[in-house]
Amino acid sequence: MNLHLYFLVLFSLFSLAHAQWQRCDRFWPKLTSKDPGRKWTVKTDCHALSGYPKEFGKTKVHVIYTRKWSKLSSKTKDAVKPVLEESLAETFKVYDAFAKLPTEIVIILTTVADGDATAETSNPYEKRSPFQIKLLQRWTTEASTNTPRALQGLAHELYHCVQGLEFGNHIDPEYIREGSANYFSNIAFPDANFEWPGKDYSGAEYDPSLPLYAHVGRAAYATSIFFQSMGHSRDLHSLNNWVLSSQPGSHGVEERGRLSGLTGIADEFFTFAQDFSLQSIEDTSGVLIPTIPEITPVHASIKLDAAGTTGTATLKTAPFTISVYKISVKAGQTAKISSSANHHQRLAYRKPEDKDWTKMSSDAGSAKPIDLPCKDKDTTYLVLFISTANVKSDKVKITVKSSRKKQCHGRSGFIHYPLFNEKTSGGYCPKGTHMADIAIWCCPDGLELDHAVAAQVSLCCPPGEDCYSEIIPDNMRCADPSWTLWNKDDREVGCCMKGYYPNGARYCVKDFDERDPRFVEMPQDN
Structure with missing residues (x-):
């Protein structure tokens, strides 16, 4: 090889090597x-x-x-x-x-x-x-x-390219930018799940007490669960268009106003809030996301009117947060729960053990009646309240209206003998009971002495009902299970509160020595 050819080859190799390494920004x-x-x-x-x-x-x-x-x-x-x-x-x-x-x-x-x-x-x-x-x-x-994380991570960045054609290099609205990229990357890799909230997954946490649009920085990634919820009612085209129709650069109060004006946003955020509060948001892979935190309900007091049949409470929330309240409703009645909600507000209620929310009506007349059984304690209901109004804080009034009292504080069964009043030498009925209209026997409030059989046996029954065959002879019991059943020669049967004993005049007395020894305590049937 002559010298000229040697330098030509050397120069070509140098040029090739140089060409392989070029500026990254070229x-x-x-x-x-x-x-x-x-x-x-x-x-x-x-x-x-x-x-x-x-x-x-x-x-x-x-x-x-x-x-x-x-x-x-x-x-x-x-x-x-x-x-x-x-x-x-x-x-x-x-x-x-x-x-x-x-x-x-x-x-x-x-x-x-x-x-x-x-x-x-x-x-x-x-x-x-x-x-x-x-x-x-x-x-x-x-x-x-x-x-799996590397696969999903690149898919996340590729969706940022989709966004960039509309948003340019704007970071805001950040919760949409990062939350939707996390969501769509999970569509590409449904089993990766590194978009889930929690330190072991995305490293971000969703705070239900913080407005959706205020999740920024690390927290913005956790809003993927909002898009997971939306994904069950929208197809990918629709949800992608929803993302890309956002206003580049919008954040804070400006973004709240934009969100508030979107058609259907109240219903979509309400669905998200229901799923979140039940910890039942489903991942793209079909499994429930296990890292959604539980919301601790805040107690709300019900203020009753003078008649004691209608109670109200005022609930407050910040728009685009998730608020859960706890109310107590008296047992043993039929009630209706309604609200004063406007078109930006949505409410629902459920018992703590229920797995679904019941949407609360804004019209008391069309509210669904709920049947509250008789029991010792009041019935607890959880109330979900969200607002999408363009205001700093929002409030709503809920109303609990009782329409029918049940026959509580007792079951059909034998009467309670009156308590003896030493001052008057007469009788009176213990708290929670009342004296029958044709005898001095006591029945639990809501039950009445059964007139039809009163000459033979003294029973407390719901008004208008015949409970003789229910009790005699195979179901001997007191009208209140906390009472003690006493029998005298199978001819006189009645009850006294625990710690009291029937005497010869059929009064309940506290002194054991004053009892009529012919009365024998009987076991009760259920």
């Missing part, structure tokens, strides 16, 4: 030092990953890496390429069905560490291709140590 040659997009670019040399650029759908994807990345171990670098391939292929297949992606994307493999961040997506030309996805050191590490 894809944006029109940027000047004054362009805002320049701050996003990687200002060092990069090398193309073998096999790239490559077409995915209508998008040309470049994958390049920095000199520092090239010095990582072969094992680490070898693990990256198949994960990249799988994530790109699956994500584009899913996203192309409902979304528009940029015509060109540049993915840069780097060794940059930024806390627990995985990647950064930017748009140097602002809403125009090519877009840039900078994969940080954590993504490279997880390609071999936590592959």
